[in-house]
Amino acid sequence: MPAIPQYFLKQWGEPTQRIEADEAVLAQLAPSVPPLLIDYWRHLGFSVFKDGLMSLCNPLEWKPLIDEWLKGTELEQLDVFIPVMKGVYGEFKLFGINYGFRPKLSTVNGGYIGSREIPEIPLDVVIKVLFMTQPDDFLPATDPDDFMQVFHRHAPFGPQEMLGYVPALPLGGSRDYAKLQKVDAFAYLSMLRQITGELKGVMEYADIYK
Template sequence: MDEIFALFIEQVGEPFFRQEVPTSSLERYTGILPKRLLDYWKVHGWCGYGDGIFWTVNPDEYEVAIASLIEGTALESRDKYHLIARGAFGDLYLFGEKTGFSVKILAHLSRYRGSQYELTAADMDREVQSFFLSKEKASVDFDEMFGPARKKLGPLKHDEMYGFVPALAFGGPSDLTKLEKVKTVEHLVLLSQISTLEPYVFSDF
């Protein structure tokens, strides 16, 4: 196994679900996403890690949700983005065709963080390695709620997340009693309709 990916698994947790990546998807994203990422897809598939706290995903399945989330924001015209990974609570990791891993959306909080830089093609594979190396359980566990949520609600399927009902944008509390298992894409679209994404104060744009 690639040393970088082995360290990622050590930090986030073992895979517990795997979906093979079809050749058609590899062909579609050749020249769009970095070769290193496609190589990881070939070897590891799209997976859930750490009991479902972090997921690598099929970008196609999230195109509608991402388009809905970024509509009307500064992100909409900056780059062409593809969702390549997500957390259990609505953390979304976007890859920009010109800017790499420059955007993280926290959909449950209606916030995003954008980094102001452009990358050359030669930088992209290194970006992929840096992205996976930067992940650890604590960084994707919202308020340390993943363990209690999994115990209370059960494990997530590949198309599910833990969502707050009512949504935090409605003024609901970030409390374990308000979490439910919800369909990820549908819930992200709902969140996009409730509140427009706003940048964090430390975001570059």
């Protein structure tokens, strides 16, 4: 019987836009990821939750973009990563298919947070922890209530849409939520990576001060 992430559903509810995971896609992914992840995708699809605050990623669609962001970073040396979840503010929760690393990539901030320590727990447990995410995890730390006002103004969001600063921050844009617009995530994030310099990584406490 397929596993169902009950805690995830309790936090997120049913999808606001249901996108089924095609069996051909799951068959292509199955040799590379634990069966539990296939079960979750089969049950949840690559769906949109809470009007687009978070979407589950089809790795076949999103991995090339994530590889573009991780190229040259420490993460690239640690594992092979697939994106599992995308937040409307351009944050991705990643899963390392070999060792179970689960860093977070923040495209807006041009950085990532993770750990260099190989998880000493089975991959199935890592996946269960990953799916214990809550809606607050996808809100910016600064003025989340103001952010949500902007989010609701532009919602709903499709699986390939997000909120992006226009102009982008590296081009002199202002970190003012009023400057956020609904954008095509693939086009915006590809452009953003081209103008973002070296990504800053926090992999242990000392890295904060580098």
